[in-house]
């Protein structure tokens with residue numbers, strides 16, 4: 001369950017990052033607790049860059065990042081993954097030459113619980129994947145691939161799951177199903193979620209709090225229920 005008053009899982013202070021010396025994320029302060037935290041913003045606002053920086057896949061230029069109270073500003077991504085930061089990238093996220101079950105097994109290389117047990121839990125959440133378990137991931141549909149990528153991250157028993165536009169390009173039925181799953185992952189498994197989204201309407205239905213990112217800066221952080229259409233429009237300006 002959401003515990004907005006609880007201790008922060010992830011804290012960023014003055015986080016800056018970018019590419020080839022060009023700053024994209026321009027000094028973000030962030031405190032994410034055991035909640036669904038949506039990061040909204042227009043194309044190019046920096047959502048993917050922010051999530052990749054939080055997952056330690058892009059080095060920060062300055063600032064401090066703390067996970068579960070420990071400084072992970074310079075911790076390698078494989079170690080933050082092992083400590084409990086799961087990451088599902090905007091694109092790809094599956095090994096196309098491997099089967100669904102093999103993809104999930106790779107996620108299960110992190111953590112102590114039996115892989116079979118964890119895989120059954122993923123199949124419980126995404127029953128379609130049980131049927132597709134022996135199919136090569138490269139032959140899956142877009143929606144099925146998203147489920148595998150998400151399932152693989154869940155196999156790591158994350159404390160915090162970073163989801164980068166998990167429903168982009170999917171049909172409405174899949175979009176609805178995926179948002180229900182996001183709520184289920186948070187409510188029944190107690191996983192904190194940072195969700196980068198273009199689809200503000202959908203994100204606001206599942207989020208506890210929201211950050212509107214504008215040109216790499218936090219335009220606002222607000223309870224999802226308090227966000228006004230005017231604020232959203234203003235934050236989406238380029």
Ligand SMILES: Nc1ncnc2c1ncn2[C@@H]1O[C@H](COP(=O)(O)OP(=O)(O)OP(=O)(O)O)[C@@H](O)[C@H]1O
Pocket residue numbers: 019024041042043044045046047048049050090198
């Ligand atoms: N690998 C890269 N090298 C150089 N610049 C990049 C790279 N990736 C992203 N950028 C730039 O960083 C800025 C932010 O991009 P980012 O992908 O983080 O935005 P986004 O909010 O995720 O957009 P979208 O909604 O389209 O996914 C953009 O100006 C983009 O051109």
Ligand SMILES: [Mg+2]
Pocket residue numbers: 047048049090164165
């Ligand atoms: Mg993106």
